[in-house]
Amino acid sequence: MKGIVFEVLRGKATILKNDGTFIQVPAQESWQAGDLVTVRARRVRFPAIIAIAASVLLVFASLFTLLALSNRQAALISIDINPSIELRVNRFGKVLSAEARGDEGAALLATVDVAGLPYAEAVLRLMEDDALGPYLAKNSLLVFSVQAGSAAWQEEVLATLRTSADAYISSHHGATTTEYFIVDAQIVTAAHQHGVTPGKYMLLLELETLAPDIDIADYAHHGVAHIQAEIDAHHGHGAASSPHGTGQQSASSFSGTSPDETASPSSEAPAQPHPHPQPAPQPGGGHEDDGHDSEHGTGHGGGHG
Amino acid sequence: MGELDQRVVLAQSDSDEADKLLREYLPMIKTQVQESAPRHADYEDMLSVGMLAFAGAIRQYRPQRGSFIPFARLCIRSRILDELRRGGKEAAVAFGDENADGQRIAADASLAQYSRELERLALSEEISALRQALAGYGVSFDSLAKISPKQKRSKALCIAAARQVATHADMRKAFAQTAKLPLAQLAQALGVSPKTIAQHRRYIVTLVVILLGDYPCIRAFLPTAGEVNT
Numbered sequence: 013m014k015g016i017v018f019e020v021l022r023g024k025a026t027i028l029k030n031d032g033t034f035i036q037v038p039a040q041e042s043w044q045a046g047d048l049v050t051v052r053a054r055r056v057r058f059p060a061i062i063a064i065a066a067s068v069l070l071v072f073a074s075l076f077t078l079l080a081l082s083n084r085q086a087a088l089i090s091i092d093i094n095p096s097i098e099l100r101v102n103r104f105g106k107v108l109s110a111e112a113r114g115d116e117g118a119a120l121l122a123t124v125d126v127a128g129l130p131y132a133e134a135v136l137r138l139m140e141d142d143a144l145g146p147y148l149a150k151n152s153l154l155v156f157s158v159q160a161g162s163a164a165w166q167e168e169v170l171a172t173l174r175t176s177a178d179a180y181i182s183s184h185h186g187a188t189t190t191e192y193f194i195v196d197a198q199i200v201t202a203a204h205q206h207g208v209t210p211g212k213y214m215l216l217l218e219l220e221t222l223a224p225d226i227d228i229a230d231y232a233h234h235g236v237a238h239i240q241a242e243i244d245a246h247h248g249h250g251a252a253s254s255p256h257g258t259g260q261q262s263a264s265s266f267s268g269t270s271p272d273e274t275a276s277p278s279s280e281a282p283a284q285p286h287p288h289p290q291p292a293p294q295p296g297g298g299h300e301d302d303g304h305d306s307e308h309g310t311g312h313g314g315g316h317g
Numbered sequence: 318m319g320e321l322d323q324r325v326v327l328a329q330s331d332s333d334e335a336d337k338l339l340r341e342y343l344p345m346i347k348t349q350v351q352e353s354a355p356r357h358a359d360y361e362d363m364l365s366v367g368m369l370a371f372a373g374a375i376r377q378y379r380p381q382r383g384s385f386i387p388f389a390r391l392c393i394r395s396r397i398l399d400e401l402r403r404g405g406k407e408a409a410v411a412f413g414d415e416n417a418d419g420q421r422i423a424a425d426a427s428l429a430q431y432s433r434e435l436e437r438l439a440l441s442e443e444i445s446a447l448r449q450a451l452a453g454y455g456v457s458f459d460s461l462a463k464i465s466p467k468q469k470r471s472k473a474l475c476i477a478a479a480r481q482v483a484t485h486a487d488m489r490k491a492f493a494q495t496a497k498l499p500l501a502q503l504a505q506a507l508g509v510s511p512k513t514i515a516q517h518r519r520y521i522v523t524l525v526v527i528l529l530g531d532y533p534c535i536r537a538f539l540p541t542a543g544e545v546n547t
Contacts, residue, residue, distance in 0.1 A: 013361075014362040026458045026459065030361060033465040034461035034464075044437075046439075046441030046444060047437060048366065
């Protein structure tokens with residue numbers, strides 16, 4: 013903006029700007045009254061204290077956000093063998109808390125503290141504990157389920173669990189079978205309403221599909237190996253043909269819905285009315301009405317037709 | 318000598334006539350500014366420079382130089398190019414178009430420098446006179462920055478108030494006799510509280526003194542005809 017220098021006094025110049033207002037600015041040496049000069053709009057400068065306060069506020073806001081994220085559940089992992097345990101996991105893969113379903117689970121958690129551990133390490137810590145060892149040694153079935161906010165996160169958790177758990181089982185408890193489910197929030201809610209973990213609930217649903225006349229509440233207190241034996245029996249092959257006793261096998265059953273499908277799980281459900289939320293089949297695998305899919309089958313050999 | 322040339326000669330000693338010429342030839346000044354200044358230059362700034370140059374052309378004009386209008390155009394153009402050259406980068410662009418005619422550039426620069434010096438002297442004289450005039454109203458240059466309104470709305474109100482006083486004979490007379498602003502009349506005319514006018518009293522007085530006094534160069538520099546100039 014142009015201005016006319018009116019006066020230069022004690023290093024300051026009084027200038028008439030061409031918008032009709034006057035300003036006083038530090039004078040340049042060459043300026044004298046009557047000069048036409050260019051004046052620039054003064055930049056608004058925040059006092060240093062405001063800048064510091066804003067920075068501190070930003071840091072606190074970031075810390076608060078980080079704290080909020082670290083305390084918020086981002087995934088749920090359930091582990092069933094006979095004790096049933098659920099691990100609440102935050103966005104950073106750390107266990108927020110562990111919750112037992114039943115007295116045996118509570119007894120196990122009384123001896124093992126997994127809070128704050130990475131979930132894979134927490135699962136290993138549980139499996140390694142003396143309290144769980146006897147269960148794993150009984151040619152049992154170990155069932156995991158994973159529920160998380162995104163498909164990628166679920167797959168990542170599942171892959172990590174499979175890698176660590178299968179490696180441990182194959183080297184320490186070769187007769188134990190593992191099974192994995194991806195579930196959605198609706199399944200988790202329904203499972204909790206029945207007082208079981210999502211992993212056990214998936215097996216109960218499978219049993220109910222095969223034997224609609226049973227009441228799954230009657231099986232809620234049974235171990236997952238027993239429920240699996242019932243499933244096998246209803247398949248007509250009986251528990252004796254189950255590979256549970258044939259050696260360790262990582263049997264994956266991606267029976268839950270993927271996050272993309274969770275919006276309408278019932279759309280993939282069997283046509284017959286069902287009182288419980290039904291897991292939708294995973295593309296390329298998962299539960300089918302016509303029997304168990306090949307992925308499931310690989311874990312149990314001839315146990316499922 | 319044409320009628321216009323006679324008016325210009327008269328305007329050299331009559332600031333009212335100079336103001337009239339500025340208002341009448343404002344479209345010509347704007348056109349010349351637009352032709353002379355690059356597009357990226359601040360138009361309001363260049364218009365102020367152009368109006369100062371026109372006021373300077375009035376002062377410098379001699380009938381034996383020919384018609385006034387071509388002379389005024391040359392003064393405006395030279396002054397704007399000079400201002401751009403002093404501004405730095407823009408000047409290189411502006412003068413780049415004129416490289417084909419070196420002599421003309423030199424003549425322009427010389428004329429502009431001469432005009433600028435005359436302009437500075439004229440402004441300096443007006444500023445000295447204004448200092449004395451404002452002192453009579455208790456306004457010093459040192460306080461002008463402090464009394465200037467900062468908000469756009471207040472500024473517009475003050476300019477409107479000053480124009481009211483300058484254009485209405487009764488208010489002008491009252492101001493001349495009492496050396497005070499007719500607050501009640503102004504408040505009524507502008508539809509605001511007298512307190513609002515009183516709040517900016519000294520700044521409005523400054524504008525009124527500039528508008529009513531013999532300060533054609535300062536007036537020429539102030540916002541274009543639609544705002545302060547009457």
